[in-house]
Amino acid sequence: MGYLKKFTLMVLSQSVPDTFRTTKTTTVYVATKLIAFVAASLTIGFVLTRLEPSRGCGPFRGQKVPWAVMTQVQSETTTHVLDILSSPGVTVPLLIVMVTLGYYYYASAQAHRHMVEMLRHILILEGQDKQYLFARLITLREEADLLYV
Numbered sequence: 001m002g003y004l005k006k007f008t009l010m011v012l013s014q015s016v017p018d019t020f021r022t023t024k025t026t027t028v029y030v031a032t033k034l035i036a037f038v039a040a041s042l043t044i045g046f047v048l049t050r051l052e053p054s055r056g057c058g059p060f061r062g063q064k065v066p067w068a069v070m071t072q073v074q075s076e077t078t079t080h081v082l083d084i085l086s087s088p089g090v091t092v093p094l095l096i097v098m099v100t101l102g103y104y105y106y107a108s109a110q111a112h113r114h115m116v117e118m119l120r121h122i123l124i125l126e127g128q129d130k131q132y133l134f135a136r137l138i139t140l141r142e143e144a145d146l147l148y149v
Contacts, residue, residue: 047066048067049065050064051065
């Protein structure tokens with residue numbers, strides 16, 4: 001029964017022709033989400049920093065821009081902390097760390113991709129070795145049968 005299952009599996013089973021289609025689709029989806037997020041963030045940032053609010057009503061009346069309310073609410077300590085965090089002495093090292101981490105993840109993904117290709121090649125070679133050994137075994141068996149007949 002096991003040989004029948006193995007035979008039907010080997011004969012009737014077919015591999016998927018494009019194994020990385022879902023990965024490509026996921027990449028496109030994530031890129032689309034990133035573009036939408038950036039567009040929404042830019043729109044909100046523009047509205048908060050550039051558009052003048054209504055003069056007669058609303059929480060921002062009497063202000064030049066809606067962001068002016070945030071600067072009024074902030075205390076001196078918060079302003080000082082934000083000044084420190086936005087200084088080049090903090091942002092440049094943070095940017096360097098982020099770029100380094102991005103490159104590390106990229107290089108790690110490349111190394112994993114290379115390892116997968118190498119292992120796939122090794123599996124193919126092992127399969128070919130097995131086929132050769134089985135063919136050799138059958139040849140030796142046939143020769144042994146001829147000797148004993």
